[in-house]
Amino acid sequence: xxxxxxxxxxxxxxxxxxxxxxxxxxxxxxxxxxxxxxxxxxxxxxxxxxxxxxxxxxxxxxxxxxxxxxxxxxxxxxxxxxxxxxxxxxxxxxxxxxxxxxxxxxxxxxxxxxxxxxxxxxxxxxxxxxxxxxxxxxxxxxxxxxxxxxxxxxxxxxxxxxxxxxxxxxxxxxxxxxxxxxxxxxxxxxxxxxxxxxxxxxxxxxxxxxxxxxxxxxxxxxxxxxxxxxxxxxxxxxxxxxxxxxxxxxxxxxxxxxxxxxxxxxxxxx
Amino acid sequence: xxxxxxxxxxxxxxxxxxxxxxxxxxxxxxxxxxxxxxxxxxxxxxxxxxxxxxxxxxxxxxxxxxxxxxxxxxxxxxxxxxxxxxxxxxxxxxxxxxxxxxxxxxxxxxxxxxxxxxxxxxxxxxxxxxxxxxxxxxxxxxxxxxxxxxxxxxxxxxxxxxxxxxxxxxxxxxxxxxxxxxxxxxxxxxxxxxxxxxxxxxxxxxxxxxxxxx
Numbered sequence: 253x254x255x256x257x258x259x260x261x262x263x264x265x266x267x268x269x270x271x272x273x274x275x276x277x278x279x280x281x282x283x284x285x286x287x288x289x290x291x292x293x294x295x296x297x298x299x300x301x302x303x304x305x306x307x308x309x310x311x312x313x314x315x316x317x318x319x320x321x322x323x324x325x326x327x328x329x330x331x332x333x334x335x336x337x338x339x340x341x342x343x344x345x346x347x348x349x350x351x352x353x354x355x356x357x358x359x360x361x362x363x364x365x366x367x368x369x370x371x372x373x374x375x376x377x378x379x380x381x382x383x384x385x386x387x388x389x390x391x392x393x394x395x396x397x398x399x400x401x402x403x404x405x406x407x408x409x410x411x412x413x414x415x416x417x418x419x420x421x422x423x424x425x426x427x428x429x430x431x432x433x434x435x436x437x438x439x440x441x442x443x444x445x446x447x448x449x450x451x452x453x454x455x456x457x458x459x460x461x462x463x464x465x466x467x468x469x470x471x472x473x474x475x476x477x478x479x480x481x482x483x484x485x486x487x488x489x490x491x492x493x494x495x496x497x498x499x500x501x502x503x504x505x506x507x508x509x510x511x512x513x514x515x516x517x518x519x520x521x522x
Numbered sequence: 523x524x525x526x527x528x529x530x531x532x533x534x535x536x537x538x539x540x541x542x543x544x545x546x547x548x549x550x551x552x553x554x555x556x557x558x559x560x561x562x563x564x565x566x567x568x569x570x571x572x573x574x575x576x577x578x579x580x581x582x583x584x585x586x587x588x589x590x591x592x593x594x595x596x597x598x599x600x601x602x603x604x605x606x607x608x609x610x611x612x613x614x615x616x617x618x619x620x621x622x623x624x625x626x627x628x629x630x631x632x633x634x635x636x637x638x639x640x641x642x643x644x645x646x647x648x649x650x651x652x653x654x655x656x657x658x659x660x661x662x663x664x665x666x667x668x669x670x671x672x673x674x675x676x677x678x679x680x681x682x683x684x685x686x687x688x689x690x691x692x693x694x695x696x697x698x699x700x701x702x703x704x705x706x707x708x709x710x711x712x713x714x715x716x717x718x719x720x721x722x723x724x725x726x727x728x729x730x731x732x733x734x735x736x
Contacts, residue, residue, distance in 0.1 A: 292572065292576075296572070305568075309566070440562070443562075443564050478565025486612045488612070
């Protein structure tokens with residue numbers, strides 16, 4: 253019964269997203285990012301495929317974040333504030349509703365990034381065909397697909413943050429504001445941490461403030477997938493141990509945040 | 523209607539202000555410090571480095587068109603190269619432009635050696651960067667001790683040309699003397715594949731002849 257309800261909500265969510273103009277705009281934007289990657293890479297001298305992969309990674313990440321923040325927040329916000337879904341769906345418990353919405357949103361996100369990965373692979377294939385010899389060593393047609401999987405994982409983390417925020421926030425504006433702020437912090441914290449913990453800075457900063465920043469950093473997911481993307485773009489070998497910790501961290505964060513969202517959503521007033 | 527009026531006003535303000543040419547140049551050539559760029563780029567460090575290189579093309583174009591105040595522009599060009607390297611230390615285009623634009627410019631040789639030396643650490647498989655850094659250190663900075671250190675780093679890397687061996691020995695000879703150069707070549711010979719030893723032997727013979735005659 254619960255699984256059936258989850259399936260009904262997921263299918264409804266997917267149909268709702270596919271019909272929305274915002275999602276169609278994001279689908280069209282995949283082609284724009286691929287064209288932009290091709291156009292910009294032509295201005296460079298040697299590592300043109302690397303430049304393509306850089307801009308494709310940027311496109312994948314922005315599309316994933318845009319989908320989670322705009323489509324995810326709007327959908328959840330309208331359900332919670334206006335009761336939109338209750339007009340079309342049978343009566344069910346809150347767990348089934350939230351899990352169904354999560355499944356539907358994840359499916360639509362996967363669809364969006366799969367399209368982007370296909371276009372990226374075509375772009376890289378063209379790039380490899382026209383690249384200078386030895387200037388695309390280590391890069392293969394799979395590079396864009398692997399990058400797409402990393403982008404999917406990071407976007408799923410943002411989606412989990414959106415679901416968590418929507419489980420307690422009131423109103424679409426509040427949901428979007430907090431989700432955007434959390435996403436921005438998650439994206440910027442790894443590089444800010446790296447700058448703050450450099451030996452020159454740490455000598456000037458009091459110990460308590462470093463401990464405070466570390467505590468905030470632990471509350472947010474490790475969004476340093478950009479470093480992984482940079483290694484892929486250069487055709488370098490990915491460090492296995494670090495990659496393992498990164499993947500485990502992301503999956504753990506998604507599971508924890510969705511579980512917290514389910515607990516909070518059960519207890520909130522609607 | 524309001525939008526059209528706004529667009530007309532904006533368009534006319536751009537068209538009627540030729541005096542803003544200098545501001546526009548500043549906009550195209552200015553940039554944040556490398557550390558700040560790295561912090562703000564977050565997971566998009568690769569694209570940010572690419573944009574720095576594109577900005578560098580714009581700066582170089584301005585240098586070519588503008589006959590005065592070039593020192594400031596060359597400084598900005600070096601800053602962009604430094605930022606691109608900080609963001610993406612493996613990017614070969616940064617180093618190719620360093621060699622092509624900065625290295626042979628009187629105000630840029632020192633920066634070029636610095637950039638290429640750091641690049642040599644990041645691109646540990648690439649012999650070209652320490653080789654070029656060593657050459658620039660010798661030819662422009664006249665620092666043969668540094669040139670030798672960089673050139674001997676280049677010859678340890680895969681596919682390094684035999685020319686690097688000769689240059690490394692030459693730089694050591696000019697900074698430390700003939701005896702040190704022969705000692706270095708003998709040490710190098712023991713660790714090199716057989717096909718490289720003929721060139722090293724010839725160089726040792728030349729130096730020994732020079733030592734005996736001088």
